[in-house]
Amino acid sequence: MYGKVKQELQQSLRELREQGLYKKERVLKSPQDGSIEVEQGKKVINFCANNYLGLSNAPELVDAASRTMKDWGYGLSSVRFICGTQEIHRRLEQRVSKFLGTEDTILYAACFDANGGVFEPLVGEGDAIISDALNHASIIDGVRLSKAQRFRYAHSDMGELEEALKKSQHLRRRIICTDGVFSMDGDIARLDQICDLADRYQALVMVDDSHATGYIGPGGRGTPAYWGVEDRVDLITTTFGKALGGASGGCTSGRAEIVEMLRQRSRPYLFSNTLAPAVVGGTLKALEIVESQESLRERLWENIKFFKDKISAVGFDIVPGETAIVPVMLYDEQKAMKMADRLLEEGIYVIGFVYPVVPKGKARIRVQISAAHGTLEMQQAVDAFRKVGLEMGII
Numbered sequence: 001m002y003g004k005v006k007q008e009l010q011q012s013l014r015e016l017r018e019q020g021l022y023k024k025e026r027v028l029k030s031p032q033d034g035s036i037e038v039e040q041g042k043k044v045i046n047f048c049a050n051n052y053l054g055l056s057n058a059p060e061l062v063d064a065a066s067r068t069m070k071d072w073g074y075g076l077s078s079v080r081f082i083c084g085t086q087e088i089h090r091r092l093e094q095r096v097s098k099f100l101g102t103e104d105t106i107l108y109a110a111c112f113d114a115n116g117g118v119f120e121p122l123v124g125e126g127d128a129i130i131s132d133a134l135n136h137a138s139i140i141d142g143v144r145l146s147k148a149q150r151f152r153y154a155h156s157d158m159g160e161l162e163e164a165l166k167k168s169q170h171l172r173r174r175i176i177c178t179d180g181v182f183s184m185d186g187d188i189a190r191l192d193q194i195c196d197l198a199d200r201y202q203a204l205v206m207v208d209d210s211h212a213t214g215y216i217g218p219g220g221r222g223t224p225a226y227w228g229v230e231d232r233v234d235l236i237t238t239t240f241g242k243a244l245g246g247a248s249g250g251c252t253s254g255r256a257e258i259v260e261m262l263r264q265r266s267r268p269y270l271f272s273n274t275l276a277p278a279v280v281g282g283t284l285k286a287l288e289i290v291e292s293q294e295s296l297r298e299r300l301w302e303n304i305k306f307f308k309d310k311i312s313a314v315g316f317d318i319v320p321g322e323t324a325i326v327p328v329m330l331y332d333e334q335k336a337m338k339m340a341d342r343l344l345e346e347g348i349y350v351i352g353f354v355y356p357v358v359p360k361g362k363a364r365i366r367v368q369i370s371a372a373h374g375t376l377e378m379q380q381a382v383d384a385f386r387k388v389g390l391e392m393g394i395i
């Protein structure tokens with residue numbers, strides 16, 4: 001039987017390669033860090049990880065994770081509600097709630113699962129989900145699993161959001177959902193206006209703060225804190241796989257009844273193991289560091305400012321923004337890919353993003369800054385951009 005499927009798959013894979021959509025993975029030879037080894041002996045400065053606070057290989061996290069594994073074992077071999085909840089899982093849920101200023105939190109194996117399991121238990125037939133067009137794939141998948149009516153507004157277009165709220169006024173429950181920080185442009189959702197509209201039209205607000213938790217807003221408490229609307233956002237989903245140590249895991253945090261209902265009905269929670277003890281220990285330590293070490297965020301913001309100032313002065317276009325994601329615009333797809341390759345040869349690891357990941361004619365190199373980068377590394381990056389930019393006639 002496989003014979004025919006095999007040929008079809010081979011054909012599809014060939015097409016992906018021909019269209020330049022085939023994803024190749026680079027195998028790292030070292031832990032994740034500000035600089036990493038991509039080939040034996042070849043170190044490059046890494047600007048494509050979500051390691052915003054530089055905690056991915058922090059010795060304190062590695063220690064905390066090892067200790068927790070010694071105390072609590074390697075795995076749980078059970079879902080939470082059978083026999084897979086340890087004290088540390090409740091402790092992490094309480095810790096996240098305290099950090100985000102929410103009533104309760106529920107852990108998932110990944111934020112992808114948090115988003116996959118958040119809609120179906122809360123909104124169904126007769127309800128509406130109103131979603132930003134650029135929301136993360138996991139939100140889109142989660143929305144698909146619910147029977148609620150779907151509305152989509154153009155990215156951050158408050159006029160279209162209001163239209164959708166008007167059009168859905170006859171429905172029972174409505175939930176507006178948005179990424180807190182959008183990964184391609186690095187822009188922040190207008191939560192102040194979204195919350196105003198939600199109040200006016202009686203809708204719930206959900207924010208996926210995966211690219212923000214740990215470093216955006218006062219205390220790194222994310223985009224609701226950035227806008228001062230913590231008490232007006234009903235639920236937050238976020239990941240432990242980015243700024244908070246980058247291992248894995250995610251959560252939904254918010255109103256007590258919402259979280260309680262998710263514990264009863266959310267399928268990725270009910271039917272999948274939660275975080276391994278080591279990851280819980282590491283994430284608890286990450287939160288402790290995030291809360292006590294303002295210096296990491298200061299370091300990150302210094303690096304961001306340094307890079308933006310210098311790269312603009314050198315003559316590149318960047319998308320203005322207030323996050324650690326800095327898109328350097330090349331516009332031309334070929335140039336973006338070529339420049340990323342050349343930069344890697346120069347010891348700077350960045351990724352070119354082209355259509356269909358970003359719109360046609362909006363090709364770019366996405367630079368993700370980290371607190372792990374030293375001043376010297378930041379300067380090396382700017383020098384390399386300048387060298388390759390001149391060589392390619394871009395600046």
Ligand SMILES: *Cc1c(COP(=O)(O)O)cnc(C)c1O
Nearest residue numbers: 110111112136208210239241250
């Ligand atoms: C990274 C990301 C996720 C997925 O997080 P995981 O914990 O790795 O599954 C979900 N939503 C957004 C907005 C993200 O950026």
